[in-house]
Each structure stands twice: as structure tokens, then as C-alpha cells.
Amino acid sequence: MRRLTAILLAVALAVSMIIPAVAAAQVSTRIKDVAKVQGVRDNQLVGYGLVVGLAGTGDSDKVTYTNQSLVNMLKSFGVMISASNLKPKNVAAVMVTANLPPFAKPGDAIDITVSSMGDAKNLQGGTLLQTPLRAANGQIYAVGQGAVSTGGYVAGGSGASQRKNFPTVGSVPNGAFVEKEVPMPITDQEKITLSLSQPDFTTASRISEAIDQRFGQITDARDPGTIDIVIPRYYRQNLVGFIAAIEELAIMPDNAAKVVINERTGTVVVGSNVTIDQVAVAQGGLTVKIGQTIDVSQPPPFSEGSTVITANPTVNAKEQQAGLVELPESASVGDVVTALNAVGATPRDIIAILQAIKAAGALHADLQIM
Template sequence: MRRLWLALLFIAAWAAPPCAFAQETALKALGRLEGWRENALVGYGVVVGLSGSGDSPRSAVTRQALANVYGRLGAVVSEEDINSRNAAVVVVMAALPASANVGDRISVTVSSTGDARSLAGGVLLMTPLLGPDGQPYALAQGSLVAGGDSFSSQLNLNQRNYPTTARIEGGATIERPVNSHLVGADGRLGFLLFEPSFTTSSRIAEAINAHFGRPLASAVNADEVRIAFDPTSGELAPFVATLENLRIEPDRLQRVVINERSGTVVAGGDVMISSVVVSQGDIRVTITSEQTASHPGFLYGFASELRSLVITNTALEVDRGGDDIVVRFPSSSVADLVQGLSRAGVDTRRIISILQAVRAAGALHADIIVQ
């Protein structure tokens, strides 16, 4: 525990809290306008051209889908006549932008829903992509690019990544225009914050009113600011562009993020710790077992059924840590604490336990988020 002693002495020397400098950022980095969002699209299609790695012939869904494809193309084929592993039934997914015109192209993700082994080398047939309202908004078609492969021979399998999911960059064409309605029925725009904060929403409203010289904005809640739009002042696009580029000083959220799996600790440089006493000690218990055998050799000639006796001797040692310490240090920051412990060689998981204990004691003025 000498390392912890040195670390806390190092922190005591650095007791002065760091100065936090305000940093302004563009309004568009703090949230989004209400109504400006992507929409999910999904479709059901067939991938062909697979080299024996598609769905097995026992898949009734695949046979029915292929029969429907042949029927739309004018060929009459029954499901019983389809016996091939060169096709697979897939689900196609895409994200429809908030604003799109007919002819724009978007990327799609294709995933197998049957027992296909790989989609590598396949081609997606024309698939309509439906929105939440059940209406088609795009058509997807093209050659798949899989991020993996799978090869098998006589029960030997060699697979890299997941070849049952593939991408088609720019593989879907928008067939219906999409326009977002930013102005509500009350003639106002809603700005929604990514991180709710009454301080930030109030600062946004004040900055907008100061820039335009009149009370256009008001903070409705911690995560919403309502902004009035006057059609007589000009077009909507320049008005929104002006709003997006306003410089705002956001509120600093006091958080310490801990990832126990990777042993990562992330905290702002201005997250403070009040005066606190830290006491940490280790109790190490060591158990040593030694087995010995007793051989009754002098009785072997008289009793042939006798066997050796195994005796286990156990030694218990307890190390209570002679270098354990109790140290009081003045107000400091989490950054200084973590930096000092790291320089002293304290492992990350022990730093995490110290931070959690300090937070439970009420000396760490921040939320701890454990991932």
C-alpha cells in the first residue's frame, strides 16, 4: 500500500482545483429540430446467385417466395419444382433521411432469415422498402457485399465474421419525396436537446432572443425550447441556418463514466471531490496444502489387503497488510485523483472501487455511470 500513500501525498500537493474554461459550441451540436429525423424502412426480398450457400430446399418460405417471383415474371412454377440452394429469403433495412427527393440513393443492409450459410456473391432482387405507415418509399436492388465468408467440406467449417449479413452501398432508390414539417400548428419550431438541462435550455432561449433582438424563444422544459417563426421575416431555410450556427455555452454535466470490462474511467476535469478520508487495506489469505502418504511396509507380508494412507496437512497464513494507511486530503478533482493513483501504479479496478466508495460517502459531486 506504499503506492497508495505516495499517490495521496501527490494529490495533497496538487490540492488546488483546476480552472474550468467555458467553451461555446454551435447550437446544432446540442440537439435537433422537432420533426427533423430519420425514418426506418424495411422490406422482404430474395437474394439469388448464391453458390450452394442459400436456404435449404426444406424451407417452405423460400420456395413460396421464389414461386411468387417466377409468377410476377410470367413463369408458372409450383413450389414443389423448386429445389436449389442458390437463393435465400432476406430482410432488407434502410434509413430514410429527413429530407429526400425522388431518385436519391440510400444504402441498405440485407440479413438472412432462413438457414442460408452465406450471402457472399449474391444479388438482391427488386425489393420495395416500406415505411411505418405501410407505404413503399424506396426500391432496393443490387449486388451484395458481405463482410465475411464461410466454407465447409465434409463437416469441416471455416467461417470469418458473419457472412449472413451484407450491405449494398447506394442500393436503394427513393421513389417518394419526403419533406419534414418543422413549423408546428402554433407557428413555432421546437428544438430538442440531446442532454436535458434547464441551464442549457435557458441559455439557448436567451441567446436566440439576444441575436434577433426580440423574444422569439422560450425554454419550455429541460429538453425543449420553442422558437417563434415569423413568415414575414423571410424564408425558413435562412432562419434555421442562423439558429444552427448560434454559439451557446452548454451546461457542464457532472459525470464519471466507468467501464468495468475494459477498466476505463472517463471524467471531466472540473468534477470535484470534497475533503475526504480514504482508508484502504488488503487482507491476503494463503492456504498451502501438503499431502503425504503413509506406507505400512512392515505389514505387507502379513496383510496383503492393506493400502497406503494419504494425509493432508494444511497451513493457513493471513497477511493483514502492514503498509495500510488512513490519509486525509483536501478538496481536489477526479482528474487529479485518477492521475495520481495511476502514476503510483494503482490498477484501474482499484481506482474504480475508490471512486465508488468516495461517491457513496458523499464526497464525489457527480453521477457515476457504470457501463
């Protein structure tokens, strides 16, 4: 038993736990929260632009593409200048990104994120010049411009500096206007398709049954993540109302038993449906301290002897009394947590204990290590 305890603690010393496992009761939820209509999604946009008006914190002369971009911009305004004559300390080249929400119409405003590409130190106080935002197909769907808000700062002087957050990344709330609408494939159709966020056979079957009970036999659960729904004739002129009625239906989602462990941060999350077989867990600690004391032997005065320094090593071993507890068969998460607390297991020990229980074949759950 001591050997098992030593192995458990040896693994546990490598990690620390921040959030203990919390049991959550399974409750019903809306279909809207576990599935979405296929084809209704955001679209990513990206663009290249310039931020001007910086207080000497922009790109240096070494960033050649900033100079070239500035020359091209001035040329479009009829100003002809050589890149070698520019010192753009107040200008920074940036990448602009945004998410175009579904059903966004021309003229709608969306948020954009501005990120420095060169060696600019700070984008605070800058203004993004008009930047076209393109989708993956190369077409322009929005145009962004406006004052950049960084949410951070850099301050310093006399060899000392202080920095908060990342001042080389900022945002422009409502800084882009939609120029082109993205067509959604759910209109003018006789059926729609639901996509589950977490594919699961049981959840898909329950969603299908709930919709059929409400509207009749109109569904076909194609696979664990896809459900085809035929739109009733009396709803084909009111597709929004039909989808809203489906989204509000309550179902009981089901998920596979899973224990997620993040060894880098020491976080453990245990699902509510995790159970274990009968098993005994011992928890204790063995501390070994090795040191040394220095003894000095000094010869009598006027003798021909010499001073001798001797190092005497010391070894002290102390083992804490191990606690032993028996977990009953099919214990719930609450039972596991209570039992581990009873043996005095610290949060960091729970990771190693759960891994050992899984290795023993007593933990009925998927142990996922991130």
C-alpha cells in the same frame, strides 16, 4: 482500515477496467451540435426480399417461406411451378432495412442493409432482387436492388472451418432509390422549434439567450428540451439561412455531474464537473493461499505394517501494505485520478473506490451503473 480495504478489493475483483477516467475541459460548442430542428429526422424503412446467386449457401428446404416467396416471384413472370419441386440452396429470404434521410428527393440513392431470415450460411456473392421498402404507415418510399457486400466470410474443409464477422448480414451501398418524398413540417411556418439532444435547464437558457442576443427577443424556452423560435419577417423567405445562422451560434452547454460505470466491461467514465468532499482512501490487498502437501510413510521391509499417505494442509496469508491518501474538498477529476494513481489503485480498483466514496456521501455526482 483493513476491513474497509478488504471490502473495496472484494468488489473490485469482480470487475476490470479498460478505459480510465479522463478529464475534459469544458469548451464552447455550436447549437448545431447540441440541438436540432424539431421534425427534421430520418425515417426507418423495411422490406422483405430475396437474395439470389448464392453458391449453395442459401436457405434449406426447411425454410418454407423461401420456397413460397420464390414460387410467387416466378408466378409474376409467368412461370408456374410447385414449391415441392424447388430446392433453393442458392436463394435466401432476407429483411431489408434502410434510413430515409430528411429532405431526400425522388431519385436519390440511399444505403440498405440486408439480413438473412432463414438458415442461410452466407450471403456473399448474392444479388438482392427488387424489394419495396415501406415506412410505418405502410407506404412505399424506396425500392432496393443490387449486389450484396457482406464484409465477412466462412471458409472450411475436412472438418475445420474459419469465420470472420457475420456473413449472414450484408449491405448494398446506394442500393435503393427514393420513390417518394417525406414532407417536413418546418416549411411554410412562422416559427420553428429546437429540440435538445440532452435536455437541461441551463443549456436551454443559454441557447435562448444566445439567439435573442443575435436576433432580438424571438425565443421561448418552453421546457429543458424545447425552445420555440419565432422566425423574423425578413427571414421568412430565407428559412435555410435563418436556421444556418442559429446553428452556428456558440454556447457553453452544461450537464449534470455524472459518473458512468459499466461493470460488464469494467469501463468508467467520469464527467469533468465531478467533485468530492474531503475523504481518505486506502488501497491494499490481502492474498490467502491454501494448499496441501502429501507425506508418505513407508514401513520397513518384511514388516507387517502398511503404507500410509497423509495430507498436510498449508495456509499462507500475505497482505500488501495499504496506501492511504487524503483527497481535498472539492477535488476535480484530475485530482481524483492523480490521487488514485498515488495509492497504486489499478483500473479495476477505481470502480469499487468510486462506489465506496459515493456510499460515504462524498461524491457529488450521479453514479450511473450500466
